[in-house]
Amino acid sequence: MGIVIFDGVAYGMLLFLIAVGLSITMGLMNFVNLAHGSFAMVGGYAASVLMSRYGVGFFPALAAAFVAAALIGAVLEFVFYRRLYKAHPLDQVLLSIGIVFVSIAVFTYFFGPTMQPFQLPPLLDGRVSLGGLEVGRYRLFLIVCGVLVLAVLLLGIGKTRYGAMVRAAVDNQRVAAGTGIHVQRLFFLTFSLGCGLAGLGGALSLGMLGLEPSFPLKYLVYFLIVVCVGGAGTVTGPFIAALLVGIVDMAGKYYWPEAGAFLIYVVMIVMLLLRPNGIVPRKGIA
């Protein structure tokens, strides 16, 4: 029982780490960004290539993954995304799903269709005893990362000047611009931040999910579940939703393996019926 919950929490954290960036771009900036998984993939490949070809350590590789995904995100924002902030959601869907397919082709071209090799650093390999539970060190590390990212984001958006500006710009762009906020630059930075977070999540997923060019499509549904059930535009919402999805998925597969894989969809439907705007709806939407 204990171990199933622990594994579920760790899995949920991984989902949170990858999906929280989507909550920022999709919720705060109102952009339906289905290409989120592509940015996660950029981070994953950056980390994997740095580690396997250039012998970079795991922790520097994580930082590099964040930077790489944020940079690519910045470039794409500058070239494509900023033209479509006010466009119809369908146009945004078309653009971002197009980016997904292009990214799949590009990564297949450069890295081949097969999986990326990955070896966990010895520090995170194996198990450790935690209050009588034999838990995986890597999974424990994921939980620590998840909580850290949650804390940083809550403080960053809730307590800093930057966060206040973002919230203001999202609520009313014209008034925000009138008070001297440079909205376009702010969105540019925020978008990069969301992509960087995706990249970090992608790199962290190397030890659990295999990384190959079809990654962005394969896990798209999980990111969307986490953000939609949690409530786009918040940080605590996806956090709670990811935990819920992780634990339900894990428990379902353990106790009821014949049907366990479908339980998360049931949970999703029930949650959306009960709280259509997400577990933690953003003020102003609800």
Add this chain to the structure above:
Amino acid sequence: MKMTKRTTLATLALAALTTLGAFGAHAADEPLRIGLIGTYSGPYADYGRQFDAGVALYLKEHGGKIAGRTVEVIKKDTAGPAPDAAKRIAQELVVRDKVNILTGLDFSPNAYAVSAIATQAKIPTIVMNASSSAITSSSPYVARLSFTVQQVSDPMARWMIRNGIKESYVVVADYASGTDSFTAFKKAFEEGGGKILGELRTPMNNPDFSAYVQRLKDAKPQSVFFFFPSGVMPPAFLKVWKERGMDEAGIKLFATGEATDDSYLDATGDVALGLVTAHHYSYAHPSPKNQKFVKDFVAQFGTSMRPSYFAVTAYDAMAAIDLALAKTKGDVSGDKVMDALKGLSFESPRGPIEIDPVTRDIVQTVYIRKTEKVDGKLVNVEFDKFDKVKDPAKEAAK
């Protein structure tokens, strides 16, 4: 609509020309057209690359010719399992490109879809991978040179029984081949006096196996047998297996060779060490024929891609066409080629192989291998074998 009459006439003239062209097509130096249907894009694009490499290697060794004719390979992409696309492509290949032979076919649904076309057009079709048992029964114009999932699952069960393993838990991916593997394993294992403790079917898109592995750990079976398709699933499973300390818990693990597919073994990493699997080809197979094959492969394509069982079957398919056409003296009509293929036996890089004259399915040696590190590289080292294994499903149906 003034043009109607003239257009009709022109069309007729054109049609006449085309027909004349078709009649003239039997000139001696007309190339042999082979339609290769495989996956060249998307997550399974590795399959197509391996097919291409095997075909190219055979043609290079034989000066680009089969039975004295130059060969024209027309490649088509299905982008994964897509039976409707495969069927349409096969139609195009037969009608427009006028191929003499169809081959490729990595996914079973695609092979079933194409077999209908093969029957209608009487085109010899050689399956390079699709491994569902009934494919060769679905058309008299289909022969298979790859393997069936049952063919490699059944010997694993028999080997385990022979080595004192009496109980096992089975984990398979929840799709047709998973069911095939489970059926064959269960039958052979129970016939040998073994006991199946339980069965887990995991969804195809399963990111994390920890719940399943935890369940296995709590069930404490003597052994676990698993079947997953080549790709991301086996490494994900093996990672969790190691992380949970299943080996320390004394649970033995067995699988089919898909788990340690040479294409993915490098990326899978050390978690595969020590795993015992059953399959028909390992690129470390010690025969001289295979050593030459691997050497030529590396010379041609470098070391970034390892020849897997896909490349070997593609290579063998070319060899089979060559041998069959030698028997028919170059006649490519469907019935003659199929007759020539029946009972064909030759030495493949994987060992001796034979096409069953009754079922047109492959008969081959299935090897028991262990993943080891040789010269710093992970390879499947063969240490035991079962000779002349036929597809168990067809044997049982007799």
